[in-house]
Amino acid sequence: MNQNKNFLYSANGDDAISATMEALMFPATAITGMFGASLTTTNVSIQATTGANDNNHQMLITHASGKNKEVMNAVTKLANSAGPFTVISAFPVGGPELFPINNLDGSILVTNIAITA
Amino acid sequence: MDNYVYFGKRSHFSCLANTSGNLQKSDALTVANFGIVPADFTAATATEEAQGYEMFIHTGEANASTRGTALTALGDVVTGLVKAGNAGAKATTIIGDVTRLKFDTVGVGTGVLTVANFGADGTDGYLIDATDQWIIREKIGSTNNALSDVPAINQAVCLNMANFISADPVDTATAVTIGVGILNGAVVEIDQTRLSFKSVKGDATNDTILLTHKSGAYKDVMIAMEELANGAYHRQGKGYYTFTDLMSGKTTLWENRLGIIGCSMQVQAV
Numbered sequence: 155m156n157q158n159k160n161f162l163y164s165a166n167g168d169d170a171i172s173a174t175m176e177a178l179m180f181p182a183t184a185i186t187g188m189f190g191a192s193l194t195t196t197n198v199s200i201q202a203t204t205g206a207n208d209n210n211h212q213m214l215i216t217h218a219s220g221k222n223k224e225v226m227n228a229v230t231k232l233a234n235s236a237g238p239f240t241v242i243s244a245f246p247v248g249g250p251e252l253f254p255i256n257n258l259d260g261s262i263l264v265t266n267i268a269i270t271a
Numbered sequence: 272m273d274n275y276v277y278f279g280k281r282s283h284f285s286c287l288a289n290t291s292g293n294l295q296k297s298d299a300l301t302v303a304n305f306g307i308v309p310a311d312f313t314a315a316t317a318t319e320e321a322q323g324y325e326m327f328i329h330t331g332e333a334n335a336s337t338r339g340t341a342l343t344a345l346g347d348v349v350t351g352l353v354k355a356g357n358a359g360a361k362a363t364t365i366i367g368d369v370t371r372l373k374f375d376t377v378g379v380g381t382g383v384l385t386v387a388n389f390g391a392d393g394t395d396g397y398l399i400d401a402t403d404q405w406i407i408r409e410k411i412g413s414t415n416n417a418l419s420d421v422p423a424i425n426q427a428v429c430l431n432m433a434n435f436i437s438a439d440p441v442d443t444a445t446a447v448t449i450g451v452g453i454l455n456g457a458v459v460e461i462d463q464t465r466l467s468f469k470s471v472k473g474d475a476t477n478d479t480i481l482l483t484h485k486s487g488a489y490k491d492v493m494i495a496m497e498e499l500a501n502g503a504y505h506r507q508g509k510g511y512y513t514f515t516d517l518m519s520g521k522t523t524l525w526e527n528r529l530g531i532i533g534c535s536m537q538v539q540a541v
Binding site for chain 1: 272273275277421422423424425426427428429430431433434468469470471472473474478505506508509510511538541
């Protein structure tokens with residue numbers, strides 16, 4: 155049965171993705187909330203894939219100073235896009251890390267996305 | 272697809288004055304009633320912007336020898352009028368006055384504000400009456416990094432409305448006196464509503480948003496939450512929906528409609 159879900163994908167670290175949380179794919183509806191963590195970082199919480207009722211995964215996005223609202227807005231747009239497989243950041247083998255999220259707002263200048271379990 | 276809603280903090284607190292040895296003290300600002308509590312401060316010359324909040328006294332009873340000359344010179348917060356007359360007249364308050372306090376004579380310790388009385392400082396002091404009310408709110412234009420100037424948890428949050436759990440009225444009365452705030456240039460009675468969401472962190476403790484709004488708007492706040500939860504805003508491709516962002520200096524539709532003058536939050540640290 156086609157569920158028409160939008161799944162988000164983000165990779166970080168290096169192009170040889172192999173370790174836990176070097177990449178994560180999750181349904182867009184798994185985002186529980188976002189807040190500015192500093193002038194240059196915004197935290198996105200994602201329901202834990204472990205099924206535990208605590209310690210959601212955290213996606214820490216590094217961006218241009220003071221652009222927290224804009225980053226949250228861009229993440230929301232990606233979450234509510236048609237999908238079905240929406241890339242926030244990617245790390246092609248042999249290539250530089252890519253941040254398609256920057257296409258939604260040229261001012262946010264995302265330079266890193268770190269995911270923690 | 273889900274609706275994501277942005278809540279920006281502008282803390283607001285109101286309480287009835289205390290009595291006896293605590294006459295010059297406010298009730299304590301706490302995480303529950305103010306969000307991020309201002310750091311301790313010993314009375315000294317400081318700007319409201321640097322401290323990040325402003326303090327007012329709403330007069331409940333007319334009294335002579337009450338208000339310092341420098342406070343009178345600031346003008347009434349609501350009317351803008353500077354009281355005329357001799358020194359005695361300027362030091363006299365009447366019911367309904369809203370006087371801005373200065374940090375020169377106000378110290379803060381564990382969330383409790385203490386103002387020097389008029390007898391001790393005829394320039395910046397204020398002799399509290401037990402019928403007076405304190406109003407304390409964050410200052411738009413704050414440069415206090417700890418309260419609002421540099422993004423951090425509990426300063427603003429964007430939440431998934433799919434995780435909304437409930438809305439619950441909060442009693443703002445102290446003794447028999449209803450809380451007050453300043454809305455559209457007038458002193459108004461206020462109410463508060465607490466919104467609960469599943470924790471952003473994912474633990475068992477819910478995250479909460481405390482909204483301060485005009486009196487009687489409880490049900491309207493709840494209706495707003497229903498609309499935000501069930502509405503089709505997510506289909507418009509505009510990103511999140513800004514419910515309240517008072518510190519921005521702009522006014523959202525809901526702030527205007529519900530008379531929202533305060534918002535603070537308790538989000539579990541991740």
